[in-house]
Amino acid sequence: MNYMAKMASVELSLDGSINMNVAIMGAGGHAKVVYDAILSAEQHEVIGFVDDNVDLIGTKLYGLPIVGNIADLDSPALLDPENRGVEGYIIAIGNNTVRQEKVAFYSQSPLTTTPLPPFIKGDGVRGLSHRYVPITVIHPRAVIAPTAQIDEGSVVFANVVVNPEARIGKHVILYTACTIDHECDIADYAYISPGCNVGGQVKIETGAFLGIGAVVLPRITVGAWSIIGAGAVVTKDIPAHVTAVGVPAKVIKQHLTPCPSPKAFGEGREVGGLG
Numbered sequence: 001m002n003y004m005a006k007m008a009s010v011e012l013s014l015d016g017s018i019n020m021n022v023a024i025m026g027a028g029g030h031a032k033v034v035y036d037a038i039l040s041a042e043q044h045e046v047i048g049f050v051d052d053n054v055d056l057i058g059t060k061l062y063g064l065p066i067v068g069n070i071a072d073l074d075s076p077a078l079l080d081p082e083n084r085g086v087e088g089y090i091i092a093i094g095n096n097t098v099r100q101e102k103v104a105f106y107s108q109s110p111l112t113t114t115p116l117p118p119f120i121k122g123d124g125v126r127g128l129s130h131r132y133v134p135i136t137v138i139h140p141r142a143v144i145a146p147t148a149q150i151d152e153g154s155v156v157f158a159n160v161v162v163n164p165e166a167r168i169g170k171h172v173i174l175y176t177a178c179t180i181d182h183e184c185d186i187a188d189y190a191y192i193s194p195g196c197n198v199g200g201q202v203k204i205e206t207g208a209f210l211g212i213g214a215v216v217l218p219r220i221t222v223g224a225w226s227i228i229g230a231g232a233v234v235t236k237d238i239p240a241h242v243t244a245v246g247v248p249a250k251v252i253k254q255h256l257t258p259c260p261s262p263k264a265f266g267e268g269r270e271v272g273g274l275g
């Protein structure tokens, strides 16, 4: 489909944001939650899933195709009834390192770097220099302060609270019922698990991971790519590239590479199996 035809098909929702046909990159457990949030928000339409797990390619999830490449969703056999093809995408991979690798891949791919006409720029959608636009997913039952900022590619699930002046970076995951208090800075590729409570003015640096139910006291910094165990209470700054667990949280491991522990995200590094 040519660009003008594609652009002519883009519709604006009542709040001025753009409705798009989207591909979900990943078809594992995390992708299911992302799908559910998109469905609940009733803004975008999911066309299918993209995964590099050969066991999943060619199968279906929730009645939608799982393909190996985003371009396969534009194939005539899979086009939606309005024939619009894919317009946006969300990377639904839990592992912070793998998510970062996929962002790098898709932001350099010729499939995602063809310029779009400027007129589709609008609220809630950023980075529109790509043919497929990265979307941001916010569950309608998340509570987001108007002064908070959430950047492209991030997902915010049900019962999350983001308080005033918090800044949520790109491709961040805010899992079910976590709370991010005032003036927090949650950097790109961070992952905040279900039920975490993050106090005011906390900094969670790039790629850091908080396990289920972790608590971070106000004004603490959690260093880049560090892993905080489930149930930990972080009372002091945590350096980059470590694992810390317990109450109060103590460093138990130092990492040579980002996010070495598949246990933080579920077993294995394969795209489809990350939770």
Ligand SMILES: CC(C)(COP(=O)(O)OP(=O)(O)OC[C@H]1O[C@@H](n2cnc3c(N)ncnc32)[C@H](O)[C@@H]1OP(=O)(O)O)[C@@H](O)C(=O)NCCC(=O)NCCS
Binding pocket: 175, 193, 194, 210, 211, 212, 227, 228, 229, 230, 231, 232, 243, 244, 245, 246, 252, 253, 261, 263, 264, 265, 266, 275
């Ligand atoms: C922190 C975590 C990543 C550690 O994984 P790991 O690096 O493979 O570490 P190990 O399992 O080898 O555990 C190392 C030690 O820490 C202890 N430990 C592990 N996780 C712990 C936790 N959350 N709290 C307290 N102690 C913990 C282990 O019992 C072990 O202690 P030992 O040496 O005395 O036997 C993991 O246990 C964890 O908490 N994951 C969170 C998962 C999660 O919340 N996922 C969210 C998906 S939505």
